[in-house]
Amino acid sequence: MTTTKGAICEPAPAKVNLTLHVTGRRADGYHLLDSLVMFTALGDVVTVAPADHLTLTIDGPFSADLIAGDNNLVERAARSFGVINGAAITLTKNLPIASGIGGGSADAAATLRALSRLWGMPIPDAATILKLGADVPVCMTSELSRMRGIGDRIDTLGPAPKHNILLVNPNVAVSTAQVFGGLANRLNAPMADDMPDPFETGHWTKWLACQRNDLETPARVAVPAIDDVLGSLRAQNGCALARMSGSGATCFAFFENANTRNAAAAALRRSHPSWWIAETEEAPI
CATH class of the missing domain: 3.30.70.890 (GHMP kinase, C-terminal domain)
Structure with a gap:
């Protein structure tokens, strides 16, 4: 994580579900999980810089598979602060899309961390983060974590062992x-x-x-x-x-x-x- 000329770069590590046990389903259709999650040194990168308006640019090897817009998780994460602040956001997409390693969720979490620093604002509350997606809460940390419920129960277990x-x-x-x-x-x-x-x-x-x-x-x-x-x-x-x-x-x-x-x-x-x-x-x- 570095800061250069007002820009803040935040890593969005790939999420690996070492285990994923489906333990039930709620009446509203959400599945209940019990999953052990670790993160890797490989991942996407989110860069934010001061700007008058909120913009999103996507580059990287898998950029062609994504488009900026209201449904993009990065833009949704930025709007979740509930303010009309500007920022030039660049998402460098190094991970494949829809690949089971939490790319979009990690990108949203990295956006929250980066904009919190850029804007000097607290990260949105847990309920707001969960609304972005079930995997976003666990992606707020890079620690080895146990994720339960619908993704809302997170127990951090410290650093992952070297593998x-x-x-x-x-x-x-x-x-x-x-x-x-x-x-x-x-x-x-x-x-x-x-x-x-x-x-x-x-x-x-x-x-x-x-x-x-x-x-x-x-x-x-x-x-x-x-x-x-x-x-x-x-x-x-x-x-x-x-x-x-x-x-x-x-x-x-x-x-x-x-x-x-x-x-x-x-x-x-x-x-x-x-x-x-x-x-x-x-x-x-």
Whole structure:
């Protein structure tokens, strides 16, 4: 996070759902979740600068997939302050759209943090943030977090342990509504409460492997390419855990060390040149 000539740059780290248990559904249709979330050093970037009017410019490798406008989460986040202040906002879009790693929600959270500093105003209250989207509250921090309820119950657990992470998306956007609609069961067990210390990496990874992403099965039905991603990751030397994040289609894998992760990335780029593949690690706090 840096400030240069009045501009403020705020990272919007990719959100990885290490687990995602669907534990129920309310009468209003909102699903209840129990999810362990970490953030990566890779992500989008939101830059804000003083201006007479509120504007949004989008650049970066995935900018063509987004348009500025009233429905853009960044602009909605800016308006959520309830004031008519100006700012020139630039969203640098490094993450694929609709990919299950919280790009839009992280962008909204970064916008709130950046504009709070630029305008010298407090960040909007929790209820206002939740109205922007169920994942926005958890994206307000880069700590390892447990997210429950409809995204309104957040327990921060401190820094995430160091991991050599590979993110892979088959370059297919997934409809969150379609994935939730394909759930066979909406009343599943929450995460086990016996989570080891995350810094006991081996024990923690084994514990994670016993948890679930309940959206993975319907997502794999909607996008069969997810099967290929997961199978390819698990076949790589040094892969300790591979799972889909969020509602897909991005999958993540933990590797024993940076060398095996980087070798896996190179192999997958050769075998699947159309896939989005990114090496990363845990986000700094």
